[in-house]
Amino acid sequence: MAQTHTGTQPLISLQNIYKIYQMGDMEVRANDGISLDIYRGEFVSIVGKSGSGKSTIMNIIGALDVPTEGKYILNGQDVSEMEDDSLAEIRNKTIGFVFQQYNLLPKQNLLENVELPLIYAGVGKKERTERSLESLERVGLRDKWRYMPQQLSGGQQQRVSIARALVGNPSLILADEPTGALDSKTGREVLDFLKQLHEEGNTVVIITHDNSIAVEAERVVKISDGKIIFDGDVKAYESIL
Template sequence: MEKLVDIREMYKIYNPGENEVRALDGVTLSIDHGEFVAIVGHSGSGKSTLMNMLGCLDVPTEGTYYLDGKDVSELSDDELSEIRNEEIGFVFQGFNLIPSLNALENVELPLIYRGLGREERRTLATQALERVGLGNRLRHRPMEMSGGQQQRVAIARAIAAKPPVILADEPTGNLDSKSGRDVMRILNELWREGRTVILITHDNEIAANARRIIKVMDGRIVSDQPNDPDAGAEHVLGDQDI
């Protein structure tokens, strides 16, 4: 089977020359379809830069990145935008919900950009919100919901179009312990249903939910190990850096 992610000797260099910063320094990485991977590192380690590359939000200075067999470096901005919209569901720490829209409208918005008709996108958005336990909150705006509920709206938005990849950047970072466990349970369920889940975090206890843990430091991968959570149980939130 063709690898989902195939990165070879990737560099991201800022200020080339004497004062250059190597946010990524020769990263080689592959991820198969259906994996649940955590990429772990403290602030400044390069994990966020790597996430931007994986999500086609930025392009490397050097190196190659094949996403599901496509050479990302050869794609136009419009083609990259299409990949982000159709193949990757993003979940961010800050929720990124539009305050003036209710939950249903927030989840529907990316589906409009995909050209789906009103009835189809309304159905998909409703199903996604029900999937994350918010079927009774469709008409609530973000300010009328807790942080955990807002993050579940963000997950519903990410999964409504049924993308094969979920890319979650510190998805529990702004949440209390219970809400964090709810979010990790949903991500685990999505993985068990066949999605590829890539989790970006600074927290070892959150990373322990994944089936593979990749640690990043100074723009390089310093370890890449399989992981076996106890009977698939979600871990409580922690605040432990690597």
């Protein structure tokens, strides 16, 4: 069972979430009554096979989409029925995204790539530069701030995407298959860095199809056919593999 946090408000609260897509005359339930609380400072993996519904729930957690039914409370705000502009504001203020594909702009240097969330948030140039350099320093790449993405290895590019995720001081770091485009050694380095961020007090949620990645977290949530079929600590999860 998931751990309890008596008297603590969750950072993420999914309450009986349904996401239904209309496919011709058929209804497809990508999420089928999901309820899940994630608290500040947790390191959680959400694992499931392709088609399980994990990507849909990631989009809802990341305020990239809204549920068909149910309520989603993020950082104390109900975002279940927000319009696109409001969702974008929530994303910019609350969530740092790390994707499988690094999504770096090839014609912008590392500093300019990291600055992007702060530009969207309306932060002034001097503060943007200072905060972006600090964020690059956290991932060990400050001295390469003038480099273009193509001058870096895959692991370094992923670290730049992590720096970009961190620059806005988000409440949540949401990582979608963060090692999927990397070799095993470089993937290990990225996972270790995400663990370090958690140890520093950050809330980290990883979305993955890979059980070997899922067990790197402290808590595992497994989704199958749009439902949660397991929610507990890593030791309990490993016992059923």
